[in-house]
Amino acid sequence: QSLPIFSSEEISKHNSKDNGIWVSYKDGVYDITDFVDLHPGGKKLTCEKIMLASGGPIDAFWNMYAVHKTDEVLEILEQYKIGSLSPEDQKPIDLNDPFSKDPFRLPVFRINSKKPFNAEPPIELLTDSYITPNELFYVRNHLPVPEIDPDSHRISVDLGDSSIQLSLEDLKTKFKPVTITTTIQCAGNRRQEMSDFKTKGLSWGPCAIGTARWTGARVRDILLSAGFDPDDKTIKHVHFNGFDDDITNTSYGASIPKQKAMSLDGDVIIAYKMNGVDIPRDHGYPVRAIVPGYVGARNVKWLRQITVGSDESTSHWQMNDYKAFSPSTTFETANYKKAPSIQEMPVISAISVPKPGSIIDPEDGMVEVKGYAWSGGGRDIMRVDVSADGGNTWQEASLTKDDPDADDSAHCWAWTLWTAEVPVAAGKVEIICKAIDSANNCQPEWIGPIWNLRGFLTNAWHRVNVTVEN
Ligand SMILES: *[C@@H]1O[C@H](CO)[C@@H](O)[C@H](O)[C@H]1NC(C)=O
């Protein structure tokens, strides 16, 4: 028997009760409209989450809510099968469009720009698991996603007077593999809050952040094997260059201080695995730099070359981007040459539950609040405080840190998830959170004093308005 074949575009049109709720799982296409009505327990939240998956692949959701991944549930799903997913379901490739070969993404993303693709997962899913599923990890691309042949790809380590070429196989076999759990955050995370006061950049909400386990070779080991002299005082920076895009002829590049790259405790690696599988194309396939505790922008994807120098990278993104300014600096007075590059990240936290605008039915006058907290530079989170009365009283959140690689690292690179029970009064309530890191750094109360025209490093107390029912 042959069921019809559907393209992902067709499936994406069925994402509401009115048009039917379709999802794909592996190569099957399912109409789960009735299933959503019947879902066990009829749990409102579960159905809201299923709705987030509607119109696209449900695989990532299944991985996340592993409870679903039982034979019984798969059998139930089989009853709703209506067809198969077209193997080449992409739109016809437009050779003039450098982005036409970008990979497929889940429709669930909140898209800030399509070309290049920049998107964050919905806040409802962000803190459901300590390790962010690859399919839900925020995507920050500056250029089209290159197609790289892993067999012929070489990473060139150029030290001026010596140079080595490493294949993917070399990277995996010639160096001790290390696995690092780290949170990566875009410098523009939460920019939206500053954008209300006009900034330049993509309007990120609070989800341009995620946590993954990366496996790769230490940059320290690679540089030493290429003959790098760590005592050479003239060298101050290690540069990473990405793959050249053959249509736009541009490549992304960035640099980090030599001390960070060469430190045994710095945990800077060239990764070839993300959460145990090949790095997805959107996240740098086949190899990328991982610079724990630093701004996302230095974790160069599609890595092609490592070099060293007395100065920072001359890349546009090192020189003329990823720099913050005083609140009084204007576009006319901003001096990019003089401003230091953003490297280590400051302490931040955000509320993921409840969502802004939620109507809450409190239990015994209490509401459950959840979120994440993280600090750069390997600093741990010591405490998260939550208030629902404008900061007059604070509840200490209970903290969860499930970093499976914590014992092997001298530093804390991954985020802390937290939950707090907070007393609330009926009516309109602003819920606030703030975190304190292991150096006792705390978040500023308000964005005013940290506002900058680029909208970088928005780490003021996070605020969510909700309505509490009587
Ligand atoms: C790409 O850039 C290189 C180096 O600047 C130049 O030699 C080459 O001609 C450029 N190719 C295209 C297609 O523009």
Ligand SMILES: *[C@@H]1O[C@H](CO)[C@@H](O)[C@H](O)[C@H]1NC(C)=O
């Ligand atoms: C919450 O509501 C108050 C009062 O309307 C408003 O001043 C404040 O800006 C709101 N906060 C957020 C985060 O929307």
